Amino acid sequence: xxxxxxxxxxxxxxxxxxxxxVLNGIDxxxxxxxxxxxxxxxxxxKSTFLRCINxxxxxxxxxxxxxxxxxxxxxxxxxxxxxxxxxxxxxxxSNMTVMENLVLAPVKLKLMKRxxxxxxxxxxxxxxxxxxxxxxYPSSLSGGQKQRVAIIRAMMLSPEVLLFDEPTSALDPxxxxxxxxxxxxxxxxxxxxxxVTHEMSFxxxxxxxxxxxDKGRIIEEGTPEEFFSNPKTERVREFLxxxx
Amino acid sequence: MMYNIIMHKAKNxxxxxxxxAVTIGMGVSVYFSIADEKNADYVVETNVPFTPFExxxxxxxxxxxVDIVNRVASKMKKTIQIKNVEFDVIIDNVEAGRIxxxxxxxxxxxxxxxxxxxxxxxxxxxxxxxxxxxxxPPPLRDDHVVWEALAGARIGSQIGSTGYLxxxxxxxxxxxxxxxxxxxxxxxHQLAADAIQAHIVDYAIADELVAKFIIExxxxxxxxxxxxxxxxxxxxxxxxxxxxxxxxxxxxxLLEAFNEVLSEMLVKNENGETxxxxxxxxxxxxxxx
Amino acid sequence: MNNFFSKLAELFSTPEYIDSLxxxxxxxxxxxxxxxxxxxxxxxxxxxxxxxxxxxxxVLPKFICRVYVGVIRGTPMALQLFIMFxxxxxxxxxxxxxxxxxxxxLNSAAYMAEVIRGGILSVDTGQTEAGQALGLSGFTIxxxxxxxxxxxxxxxxxxxxxxxxxxxxAIVSMVGMxxxxxxxxxxxxxxxxxxxxxxxxxxxxxxxATIYLITFIVxxxxxxxxxxxxRVEK
Numbered sequence: 001x002x003x004x005x006x007x008x009x010x011x012x013x014x015x016x017x018x019x020x021x022v023l024n025g026i027d028x029x030x031x032x033x034x035x036x037x038x039x040x041x042x043x044x045x046k047s048t049f050l051r052c053i054n055x056x057x058x059x060x061x062x063x064x065x066x067x068x069x070x071x072x073x074x075x076x077x078x079x080x081x082x083x084x085x086x087x088x089x090x091x092x093x094s095n096m097t098v099m100e101n102l103v104l105a106p107v108k109l110k111l112m113k114r115x116x117x118x119x120x121x122x123x124x125x126x127x128x129x130x131x132x133x134x135x136x137y138p139s140s141l142s143g144g145q146k147q148r149v150a151i152i153r154a155m156m157l158s159p160e161v162l163l164f165d166e167p168t169s170a171l172d173p174x175x176x177x178x179x180x181x182x183x184x185x186x187x188x189x190x191x192x193x194x195x196v197t198h199e200m201s202f203x204x205x206x207x208x209x210x211x212x213x214d215k216g217r218i219i220e221e222g223t224p225e226e227f228f229s230n231p232k233t234e235r236v237r238e239f240l241x242x243x244x
Numbered sequence: 245m246m247y248n249i250i251m252h253k254a255k256n257x258x259x260x261x262x263x264x265a266v267t268i269g270m271g272v273s274v275y276f277s278i279a280d281e282k283n284a285d286y287v288v289e290t291n292v293p294f295t296p297f298e299x300x301x302x303x304x305x306x307x308x309x310v311d312i313v314n315r316v317a318s319k320m321k322k323t324i325q326i327k328n329v330e331f332d333v334i335i336d337n338v339e340a341g342r343i344x345x346x347x348x349x350x351x352x353x354x355x356x357x358x359x360x361x362x363x364x365x366x367x368x369x370x371x372x373x374x375x376x377x378x379x380x381p382p383p384l385r386d387d388h389v390v391w392e393a394l395a396g397a398r399i400g401s402q403i404g405s406t407g408y409l410x411x412x413x414x415x416x417x418x419x420x421x422x423x424x425x426x427x428x429x430x431x432x433h434q435l436a437a438d439a440i441q442a443h444i445v446d447y448a449i450a451d452e453l454v455a456k457f458i459i460e461x462x463x464x465x466x467x468x469x470x471x472x473x474x475x476x477x478x479x480x481x482x483x484x485x486x487x488x489x490x491x492x493x494x495x496x497x498l499l500e501a502f503n504e505v506l507s508e509m510l511v512k513n514e515n516g517e518t519x520x521x522x523x524x525x526x527x528x529x530x531x532x533x
Numbered sequence: 534m535n536n537f538f539s540k541l542a543e544l545f546s547t548p549e550y551i552d553s554l555x556x557x558x559x560x561x562x563x564x565x566x567x568x569x570x571x572x573x574x575x576x577x578x579x580x581x582x583x584x585x586x587x588x589x590x591x592v593l594p595k596f597i598c599r600v601y602v603g604v605i606r607g608t609p610m611a612l613q614l615f616i617m618f619x620x621x622x623x624x625x626x627x628x629x630x631x632x633x634x635x636x637x638x639l640n641s642a643a644y645m646a647e648v649i650r651g652g653i654l655s656v657d658t659g660q661t662e663a664g665q666a667l668g669l670s671g672f673t674i675x676x677x678x679x680x681x682x683x684x685x686x687x688x689x690x691x692x693x694x695x696x697x698x699x700x701x702x703a704i705v706s707m708v709g710m711x712x713x714x715x716x717x718x719x720x721x722x723x724x725x726x727x728x729x730x731x732x733x734x735x736x737x738x739x740x741x742a743t744i745y746l747i748t749f750i751v752x753x754x755x756x757x758x759x760x761x762x763x764r765v766e767k
Contacts (some may be wrong), residue, residue, distance in 0.1 A: 328709030461727030
């Protein structure tokens with residue numbers, strides 16, 4: 001494990017919205033096969049941190065180095081191809097069927113032929129138990145179904161890293177389990193994952209590393225065992241007391 | 245699914261073909277209507293309808309003024325285009341000379357207009373008429389109406405026309421001042437007459453020929469000439485105006501040609517009629533067919 | 534009232550009058566069609582510039598677009614038409630129909646731009662973000678994702694604008710063009726029927742029928758777009 005190449009390095013990342021300083025210098029490294037859970041109180045900047053990684057938000061300052069190459073506006077599309085993202089509100093393309101949602105990117109990016117992409121999409125749909133929804137529009141899917149389709153849509157590009165931005169926050173309790181078990185399955189297959197979540201037990205179970213962000217800074221990070229049973233800082237102790 | 249996609253594509257192609265067909269069809273029709281507007285040496289502006297001087301016949305402008313213009317064109321061996329515009333803008337456009345060289349629209353010579361354009365010799369004298377509802381005529385003086393009879397009335401006329409200018413000046417500082425009479429400028433003579441029947445105005449003022457047309461087709465209306473009151477009834481004299489053609493001040497060659505043609509057309513024959521008179525009768529008579 | 538109906542009968546039984554109305558109607562349609570086409574194209578361009586991500590290259594174009602839309606929407610169409618005819622296109626022999634098409638096209642563009650801008654902004658930003666996250670180009674995101682959704686939202690307002698332009702072209706009779714409105718004036722003039730009311734009424738029926746047809750077509754398009762929105766599996 002220790003000898004793996006570092007995929008992603010972030011140095012001195014800052015982000016301000018107008019006068020509002022959201023990220024105040026974050027240094028972070030991600031290694032292949034890691035599953036990083038990002039925790040923190042609301043408004044701490046954890047979602048913004050995740051969104052800066054694939055330039056959903058343009059960083060105000062700092063460097064993002066991916067596979068040894070600094071990310072700029074020019075090579076951003078290559079980065080995004082390799083870093084998938086799953087959103088809180090699914091963001092399936094509402095004007096397209098499930099199948100079209102899945103094949104659009106691989107076909108447009110010329111990674112696969114349409115036939116090939118449709119075949120792959122059907123395999124993934126079958127895998128999540130929704131092959132009958134291939135020609136349905138997103139509006140006819142439940143929240144849990146939408147989020148699972150959104151996850152396999154990201155998987156269609158076979159990304160190196162998958163970012164999850166509160167993937168279960170907009171779901172009813174029943175659907176949460178389905179989505180979490182799909183993420184768990186990806187983890188078991190060695191997918192590199194970064195996830196912002198409020199599901200503490202899931203975090204504890206899946207994480208290889210926990211990162212705690214507050215006021216735009218990483219306050220503490222460590223293995224889930226250390227973090228949950230023996231936190232180093234008062235701030236984390238306080239936070240855990242509230243959420244556990 | 246393939247079938248779906250093919251159907252979808254076929255439908256899109258159909259819409260595209262339909263769109264192109266409509267666009268090309270419309271484009272061709274526009275092209276032909278442009279081809280009608282040939283590039284002429286001179287442009288004469290007019291305001292349709294002002295029968296018998298200019299009116300539409302099968303959507304072509306015809307009338308006395310058109311005949312005069314055509315005569316000038318053949319005399320000068322030039323092409324002249326007749327263009328229909330708002331009456332109000334004719335004098336200004338002729339003065340500017342950018343889009344019009346002359347105006348033939350039954351224009352009356354007034355000092356204000358003379359400051360802006362040159363006028364040809366007058367070629368027709370018209371009397372102003374009062375159009376009124378048969379059931380509520382103004383006080384009459386035998387076969388005519390005097391200005392004083394219009395005191396306190398609501399009077400309609402085509403905005404910018406001579407009738408309008410007459411009434412306006414009489415209300416401002418003439419016979420009708422302080423009388424409570426008001427003037428209402430209306431889009432056309434015809435609409436001014438319609439306004440009587442709609443009780444929007446009491447009377448309408450228009451040129452003799454226009455007024456005669458209107459009462460012929462509208463049995464509820466009548467019209468009589470408008471007179472200035474003299475000291476005695478016999479001394480009353482009509483409100484007259486003389487039509488002339490307005491020409492841009494720099495187009496002296498055009499002015500000369502117009503004057504030449506008009507003097508030819510104003511020569512009286514053995515019956516005491518001029519060619520202009522005959523044309524007026526001809527175009528007025530057109531409706532009797 | 535009797536008079537009204539007898540005049541109505543007279544109008545419909547006189548082929549020359551019907552012919553005049555149809556010719557006028559054709560001009561009304563010619564101007565409206567091409568004006569709307571120009572409006573749609575130019576309006577789309579303005580809306581795209583207006584909704585594009587701010588950058589230093591777009592500062593001036595964005596400013597121009599905003600001023601343009603403001604001026605056009607802030608002044609009466611009749612004045613714009615007069616300025617086109619007697620100031621900007623004060624060129625001897627220039628075809629009136631082209632001037633009218635340009636005048637109405639430029640006017641419509643400003644309104645269309647606002648409609649289209651609203652349609653684009655109504656599409657959830659999450660849709661764009663999802664496209665970006667998949668590494669799609671801005672062009673693909675716009676043409677495949679944002680535009681189709683925006684169009685659905687735009688259709689009703691666009692139909693409205695089509696209707697407005699068709700009716701508004703009636704003012705070209707002010708510059709002497711023989712449109713439907715002028716045809717009514719011609720038929721109503723002294724040497725013809727010498728009454729405006731009936732021809733005006735019939736011209737109004739022409740406008741009404743046209744607009745009814747367009748409303749129907751727009752409703753059909755709207756319906757077919759909504760259907761795809763809720764289509765469930767086969």
